[in-house]
Amino acid sequence: MxxxxxxxxxxxxxxxxxxxxxxxxxxxxxxxxxxxxxxxxAKVFAWTEHDGDVTTTKILNGSASPITSAQVLVEIRGGNGLVLENYGFNELVMPGETAGIQTDRRIDGPGSPKLIPWSVEFATGDGTRWVRDLWTGGLHRHGYTNVLHAGLSRRKARKARRERIKRITRA
The missing domain is CATH 1.20.5 (Single alpha-helices involved in coiled-coils or other helix-helix interfaces)
Incomplete structure (x- = not known):
């Protein structure tokens, strides 16, 4: 053999x-x-407009497909620790449409904690979730880290982890 x-x-x-x-x-x-x-x-744009005591966060869908589950992540500054809260937009933003949500600049008037919009989260037509940073305009795929997608800098992210972020989700 x-x-x-x-x-x-x-x-x-x-x-x-x-x-x-x-x-x-x-x-x-x-x-x-x-x-x-x-x-x-990248064809989905987000920005804020200030009018007196109200901040309006707007989102423009310039893509060819609808976006869903759009929400703005707002930092509540001035309270105990770092608190982030979600405010929802419309359930569906069609191509070419603009949607907006208004938040007060302070929770209960002068001297109370400030509400500062950080980022806008949305899902494209194929279901991929994205985060648009309102401060830098950067675009990130949602979920790579549990804090950086909120639009926070690395330094603030470390601080937030130490303070154990409290996330309150609004329906």
Missing amino acids: SGIDWGSAPAWVSAFLTSGSLGLGFYILLRDRRKEEITEA
């Missing part, structure tokens, strides 16, 4: 190169899909 035939060197090289080209093809497909997702999400 003869030994096992391991094939020739050209057959091994061919198999290795075929595997490499398949891996590269899948990588390119995933990279292109991520670019398309980011391009669609």
Whole structure:
């Protein structure tokens, strides 16, 4: 009985190169899909407008698909520790539409804690959740970290973790 035939060197090289080209093809497909997702999400704009004692946070859907579950994350500054609260927009913002939500600049008038909008969270048509930072305009995929997506700087994020952030979700 003869030994096992391991094939020739050209057959091994061919198999290795075929595997490499398949891996590269899948990588390119995933990279292109991520670019398309980011391009669609980048067409959603958010900003704040101040009018007296009211801050209005607005969101404009410039993408080709509707966005859902839009909400603004507001910091309550001046209380005990760092408290973040969600305020919801419309359930559905169609392409080309603008939606807004108003928040008071202070909870109970002069001398009370301030309400400062930090970021806007939304989901694109394919279900991917995104966060638009209102201070820098940056766009981030939701959920990579539990605090940075709120639009906080790394320093504030560390401080928030130490103070054990309290998140209150409004229905």
